[in-house]
Amino acid sequence: MNTAFLPVNRADLQARNWPECDFIIVSGDAYVDHPAFAAALLGRLLEAQGWKVGIIAQPDCNDSRNQYGLARLGQPRLAWLVSAGAMDSMVARYTANNKPRSGDSYSPGGKIGFRPDRAIITYVSKIREISKGVPIIIGGIEASLRRMAHYDYWSNTVRRSVLLDSKADLLVYGMGETPILEIADKLSRGEPLRGIRGTCWRTGREDEVPRDGVKLPSFEEIKASKEAFCEHYLIQERNTDPFSGSVLVEQSEARFVVQEKPCFPLETAEFDRVMELPYARTWHPDYDAAGGIPALEEVQFSLTSCRGCFGACAFCAITFHQGRLIQTRSHESLEREAVLLSKRSDFKGYIHDVGGPSANFRVPACEKQKTAGACPDRQCLGTEPCPALKADHSDYVRLLRRLRALPNIKKVFVRSGIRFDYVMKDPDKTFLRELCEHHVSGQLKVAPEHTSDAVLSCMRKSSHGVWKEFEKAFQEINADLGKKQYLIPYYIASHPGADLADALHTALALKKTGFVPDQVQDFYPTPGTLATCMYWTGLDPETGKEVPVARGAHERALQRALLQFNKPENRKLVIEALQKLNREDLLPVLLGKAPVRTRKK
Known part of the structure; x- marks a missing residue:
């Protein structure tokens, strides 16, 4: 047993003297114990609250009962937590032209074949075969973006909510730290999983549907009408903010999907805590023989400084998943992580990135967002930036200066997305100058x-x-x-x-x-x-x-x-x-x- 990792097999449980896990996380990705990987982050967060958590990564779904299958840790006491991984499983397996990909950076050795198509539906179905009566909760990007009826490119059809298609008991959308802890508490007390922000639940009874919920066009309507599909999308987009968002209700034949209001963003102290849990910061030793997990290379020596994006890009789903409100870590937390990285034997002196979805977003788009959230009917930084937008890089500049002054740090790069239009809105060009002088590696x-x-x-x-x-x-x-x-x-x-x-x-x-x-x-x-x-x-x-x-x-x-x-x-x-x-x-x-x-x- 390697105690640096969460249990992955029965031997690990026996070494800990655990008769069972409270929660078993099933993931479409290999197990990398690093905060950039959601299974590790949520597992460590639950562990920090005293729950016993095991991880089943990329289970063999052909035989759920073998040593590589879903039964390897037995039954969880409270719930199965199921995710397709860091990417939608169809995106992970197929290119934009619907051709099979040649590799998978979240799998051993970067090879393909370790995750099924429509992984959430497959995993839940296989779990039902071996586990009766234990709640199944789905989450991650695949669940989050398919939480309501949606267009599916790979079948070229409108599909139902993945909550209905998978028959899971609850869906967590967005960033899951806050809802997963509330879910754990409710399950431990035997309470219904209703009314939890950042979740969706299903029912076949119309009298259970919240009366104050905003009704979306039904599944049948958006299948039949492109105009109804557009309305369906816009209602969802206008209800992604935790301050102004409403409960949403979608009918699909005789069933209903209820989306609770979005979660409030993590406070800085909460964000710091989550990112500084005792991660091993490497892949599980089971993958050593295959050469490890390539996806770790991109984040191994990078720092996540923020979440969320008010950039408004039409092709990006960050609004639906992380939201428009910016969440930031403290300078102190990021410095502690940088020092931790600098003490590793394989550290070469370079912080590869300091950022997030948009690296240079470290403050709210405007003063209003601090207390009232993002406007539901206008974009902060779209084709025409909102007049209230305040472009300010001063906090980011101070952070980068602080990090590059640390001992044993040769260079701090910025490689995640820089919103150049936001840079140009800032009348103070200090950031752009310091970016060029200190944080670019030639390109x-x-x-x-x-x-x-x-x-x-x-x-x-x-x-x-x-x-x-x-x-x-x-x-x-x-x-x-x-x-x-x-x-x-x-x-x-x-x-x-x-x-x-x-x-x-x-x-x-x-x-x-x-x-x-x-x-x-x-x-x-x-x-x-x-x-x-x-x-x-x-x-x-x-x-x-x-x-x-x-x-x-x-x-x-x-x-x-x-x-x-x-x-x-x-x-x-x-x-x-x-x-x-x-x-x-x-x-x-x-x-x-x-x-x-x-x-x-």
């Missing part, structure tokens, strides 16, 4: 996403002009510092709202700069995003207007090829795209060395 990855303002508007992103301003400021500061550092822009192809002409717009802009991205992300319609709603309905849900949508692998490939026009394997697709646009005159430009010239009207 800074940023996400302009596109060059067409029409597409950027559909993405809820700032105009391309803001990107050009940031690019200029970055270059000027580096020139002043005497540094040769470069921006690595990130682009999305085939986002709803983008057609071939928009892709050509970006291709020509890239040609002018001389930069063509090695990687372009095809838009991936995942549950819980505005962009996925647009993809399925062909409508902008806020205006009701039609938006162009690239459908099918070939149509998407044409857009991606234009954004990577210099790759030899894309030559035929580029020619086809230009022919479709009646722009064969641009063949020498994109496929040769001719300069870009403005077309005469």
Whole structure:
């Protein structure tokens, strides 16, 4: 037995003299005892409250009773806690073009085949075969974003809530620390699992549905009507804030899913405590022979400083999962973790990242959010930033200064997302200068996403002009510092709202700069995003207007090829795209060395 880890088999239980676990966590990811992995974080949190917790990682579902199956720890006394892992299992297994992935960074050796499709449904079904009468609670990103009826890209259908399809007893959505402790207390007292913020429950009795709940269009309605689907999405989006959000009710045939109000964000002291629990900070030794778990490499020497995002991107589900309110850790907590990392034998002196969904969000978007939450009917930092938005990097600057002054720290990098539009809103450019001077390793990855303002508007992103301003400021500061550092822009192809002409717009802009991205992300319609709603309905849900949508692998490939026009394997697709646009005159430009010239009207 390795006491640095939570129990993973019967021998571990016997060594602890435990007859059983109070909770058994079942995860689609390998067991890495690190706060960046939810199974470890929630397991350690429950352990800190005195509960006995075991972990079954990536169980063999072909034989639930074998030593690698779901029965390896026996029955939990209070509940099974089930998650597909850090990613939706379908996203983990398939690319944006619905092709099987070649690897899985959350599995031993990065190999595939360790998690099933629709992992939550599979795991719950298999647990029911071996465990009768023990509550099953589902959570994690797959459960969170599929908590209500949703469009499913892989089947190209509208599916029911995963709570109904899995027949689990309760669903935890969002970040689960607060609800999991309340659930544990209620289960220990034999109380019903109702009224817990951050959870969804199901019932077949209409008289049990809260009278004050806001009714969503029913499952049947959103299957039949694209307009109803848009309304369904918007009601959910406008009720993601813990201050203003309402209880939501969705009917699916004769059953109802009730979504309780969202959880309040963790206070700084609570966030600190959760992140500083006694993690082993490595993968379980069972994976040594396979070479470990690749996903750990990205976070091993990184610091999570914040959660939440008020950035509003249409293709991102952070609003539905972590929320728009910013949660931050204290400088003291982050310093303690940095010191802890610096004492490891494998530490080379480099903190790889200090950030979160958007690294430079460390304060509320405005004063109102501190006491009243985010506005349900407007975005903080979208295409047109809210006038009340206050861009302030002063706290982040102080944090980075403090960390880079620590002994044995050679360099502190910032590699998670920097919102360049937020940087440009800040009248004080101290952060940008210090970022260039101290926290960039020659290249800074940023996400302009596109060059067409029409597409950027559909993405809820700032105009391309803001990107050009940031690019200029970055270059000027580096020139002043005497540094040769470069921006690595990130682009999305085939986002709803983008057609071939928009892709050509970006291709020509890239040609002018001389930069063509090695990687372009095809838009991936995942549950819980505005962009996925647009993809399925062909409508902008806020205006009701039609938006162009690239459908099918070939149509998407044409857009991606234009954004990577210099790759030899894309030559035929580029020619086809230009022919479709009646722009064969641009063949020498994109496929040769001719300069870009403005077309005469």
